[in-house]
Amino acid sequence: MLTPIALNLPHFPFKLVREKDKLLIFDELRKKHLVLTPEEWVRQHWIQHLIRDKAFPKTLIQSEGGLKLNSLQKRTDIVVFDHGGRRMLIAELKAPSVKITQAVFDQIARYNMVHxxxxxxxxxxxxxxxxxxxxxxxxxxxxxxxxxxxxxxHVK
Incomplete structure (x- = not known):
């Protein structure tokens, strides 16, 4: 059973529920409970941080957005749009146990070739x-x- 660890992000009052041997977290964007993996724990913190601390409109944030890269279907952890529907930010999120290496930056750079x-x-x-x-x-x-x-x- 996963025990969520403290992250270097503000704490938020998440809705956690147990279902059999799994811990689930409520995803406010997708309006459903998801299995609480370490990466999902990070993603849900980031979603709340964007909404509550950085005033990002919830309706302009997409979680697990799809993209095609060299004919392969990939998923972007978080995509944020402006009010005109243009993508303005993407986030690549990893579990706390995953080191942020050049490979992670290369991954988001490849995704940004599309976005x-x-x-x-x-x-x-x-x-x-x-x-x-x-x-x-x-x-x-x-x-x-x-x-x-x-x-x-407002950044140009």
Missing amino acids: KVPFLVVSNGLQHYYCQIDFEKESYIFLKELPSYTELI
Whole structure:
């Protein structure tokens, strides 16, 4: 049985239930209970952090969004859209036991070849990295923290 560990994110009052030998967590976006894996624990914290702390509209956040990459079906952990329906942020999330390595950054970079979003988040719940992409200059910068939704939509 998984015992959720403390993450380097604010604590939120999650709805956890036991079903037979599994612990489930309620996903506010998908409106259903999901098996609580370590990665799901991180994803649910990030969803709540975006909504409650960074003022991201819940209706503009997609969890486990699909994408096609070299004819393979992949899933992006979190995609955030602007009010015009354009993707503006993707997040690649790992379980706390997974080290954030170059391979993780390579994975989100491959996903961003499809999405072409200006902001990336990489996190295992303990370490977080925020990156802003400048497509015109073909460069990127790491940010000290993730801006709020209002700040992100005003970045050029």
